[in-house]
Amino acid sequence: MDVEPFSLPLSRPLETAAGAIESREGFLVEVTIDGVDGVGEATPLPGWTEPPEVCGRALRDIEQPRTALEGDELADAPAARHGVTLAVLDAAARAAGQPLYRYLGAPEHRESVPVNATVGDGPPAETASAAENAVNEGYPAVKLKVGVRPPAADIDRIEAVRRRCPDVELRVDANGAWSGETALEIVPRLAALGVAVVEQPLSAEELAGHAELRGRGVAIAVDEGLLEHSPRAVLAAEAADILVCKPMALGGIDRARDVVETARAEGIDALVTTTIDGAIARAGAVHLAASVPEIRACGLATAGLLASDIRDGIATVEGGSVPVSQGKGNIPPR
Ligand SMILES: [Mg+2]
Structure with missing residues (x-):
């Protein structure tokens, strides 16, 4: 080796x-x-x-x-x-x-995997423009970073996005910024704005708090929580509607696939994201996502976050999805 x-x-x-x-x-x-x-x-x-x-x-x-x-x-x-x-x-x-995706067990041919765009913190007009650009590029879902500003300011940002992008699937990621009380106030407002998913509203240790937020009109996704707790523990606590699976943090695409399958067997969904990896790991994450039937838009649009890569042109976004390599193995040989 x-x-x-x-x-x-x-x-x-x-x-x-x-x-x-x-x-x-x-x-x-x-x-x-x-x-x-x-x-x-x-x-x-x-x-x-x-x-x-x-x-x-x-x-x-x-x-x-x-x-x-x-x-x-x-x-x-x-x-x-x-x-x-x-x-x-x-x-x-x-x-x-x-x-690779077929070897992992994909039941059928898969051309591409849908991905979400991620929009960072910024004032409402800037956030809305970035979201609109993503929609125009073909992204089926847009994820907004929230929790940097007070909740009322985030609601203004989300409203601005919703006005410009009435139909896109909206997600927000608080990266654990909110207290239980804040989250209980804000989640119904997110539901009213048609936000589909809120990722890690509470801190990573929280399980019961996340469980309490479910069933209020917005799917609760656990991301950092999988650092603190095993996927089994998150599922047992009924703390999530969606598990955010990062193959690099979970110890491999085989383990990440087990987590996705275990969650789905219990009626809980999962999606795949990178940890801003290089081309080979990113392509592996795309194969993993492609091996799962009807996966929702994943956090795999991360090639552009690197100024240079191991290989160019691998697992990059085209029109809101990432094409799946159909050659043997993970990526084509050089
Ligand atoms: Mg996250």
Whole structure:
């Protein structure tokens, strides 16, 4: 197994729970299994996965990739496990002569995966223009960052978007900014504006508070909550209508697919998002989403957040969706 570090500059600095970062540091993982090559990507994100040093060490300690995936030596290194899994699955899909999404179990051919646009914090007019641009580009759903401003100011922003974009699926992401009391006040107002989804309204530890917000006209999505709690615990607490699955944080596209299937078996939906990964992990997340029937718009429109990438033209957005590679494995060989 070969491990090669890379650094991808971001188009603009990204605020994370662990501070602002200006680049994505990760590792390409290359395996050869029964004579077939596979490539994976481990791109740890501070606050969401193990730190880069731990990831690199975990990868370099691996002697046998398939054995490492079966044991729990990568239990504390989800990004490393993601990289190895993707490489092994890529090789296996190539050996089977299938595109990765079919190898993962997609029941049928899938041309593309719908994605949402994400609009950051800004004044109402600016937010509405950004949302309108996204709709004009063909995005079926727009997600607005909220919770930076007071709730009344966010409502003004959402109203401005709704006036300009009467039909688009609107989602808001509070990244845990609201108290239970604030959320109980604001959710009915979101429902009145036709907001379909509110992501992580309360802090990541909260389970009961999220459960209480369900059934009020807006689907409750849990994202950061999956850092604090296992998917099983979130489902058991009935805390979410939708689980936001980040393969890099969950330890691989195989694990993320298990989470999606477990949730759906209990009548809870799931969607897939990247952690602003490079082209290989992003393509893997697209295959994962493509393997799930009738998946709602996913958070996979992240290629543009990188100033340069591992490979250009891979898993990029075209008219509000990301085309699914139909060649063998994850991405076409160079
Ligand atoms: Mg989120």
